[in-house]
Amino acid sequence: MNFIKKAGLIVQIIGYLVAGTNHFRNQASYLRIIPPYIPYPSVVNIISGILEITLALLLIPTKTRTYSAYGIILLLVAFLPVHIDMLINAPLQLGTLTVTPTLAWLRLLLQPVLMLWAWWYTRKE
Template identity: 60%
Template sequence: MRIFKNISLIILILGYLFAGANHFIHPNGYLRIIPGYLPAPVLLNLLAGLAEIVFALLLIRPKTRKVASYGIILMLAAFLPVHIAMLQHSPLKVGELQVTPTIAWIRLLLQPVLMLWAWWHRE
């Protein structure tokens, strides 16, 4: 079980590093899905990317893993309005991806799974 958890942690770290970097590499896709009622979408996108990178790096060390795990959970909760807006406005194009209502539902329902995954690595 330990090997599975270690592999899972590596995947989680790499996933958040990639996702965070992607906010800087392809910002337009993210800006397209930030709800209009949220202020400063460019800044929010950059902060989201930075948060994902910082939390990924904090997951590496056991001493900071708990903070990172709870930070990821809170971050994913903060992202829920984006996923709800995607569902409300689907179908829509995000970068090269065509987000259908089915994809929007999957992304929304995936959030609790990602939260549980981060929680599993809190220790």
Template identity: 55%
Template sequence: MAKRLNMIVIIFCYLAAGSNHFLHSGAYIGIIPYYIPFPVFVNYLSGILEILFGLLLIFKATRRFAALAISLMLIAFLPVHIQMIINAPFKLGTFTVSPWVAWARLALQPTLIWWVWWSAKD
């Protein structure tokens, strides 16, 4: 029951996070490091992939693939979180990202990877 509930939460989070790339694209584009080309495209691609992988988590047949894809995506996002640490403090919409928040966000990545894998296992 706990894994099922966790999976529902993860699916909801990825669908919401992916949608957020379209609803609040400026905030996401603003945190993409300067050395990553085509930030608008990268933002929308990230949103599409988060939605796609969230949907693939629904089905048992594609769940392990989706968990792997999400894990790789979280690793690919590490440069964004490192750049956030470098740039902190800064405003992200109405929220101020302090150095502490930026470090906490980076530290959360391994936990998110573990969480999606634990929840996806049979």
């Protein structure tokens, strides 16, 4: 694995570990962005956090990396309604962060980039 791909993998692992942990540390912010039509937002938040942490850890072993990368892609697809809803409701306040329409657009447009980044780790060397 070349240096850039390996460094990107490490960044992704750390990023999803931090994001997953954040679901438990800042529950109120995540509950605020879960659209009202999604039932049991607290449970959805907890499951999302557990999945992000688990998928991050499964990126580490080469045997599970491809499955984990596809799982991350599916998780990012599942998060699209949240990002679309944030865009519709922007501006909104999440703790100390104000999500402006521009920031909401950037977050939404980042999703395909993150999906492609995860997909990169499904490719054999």
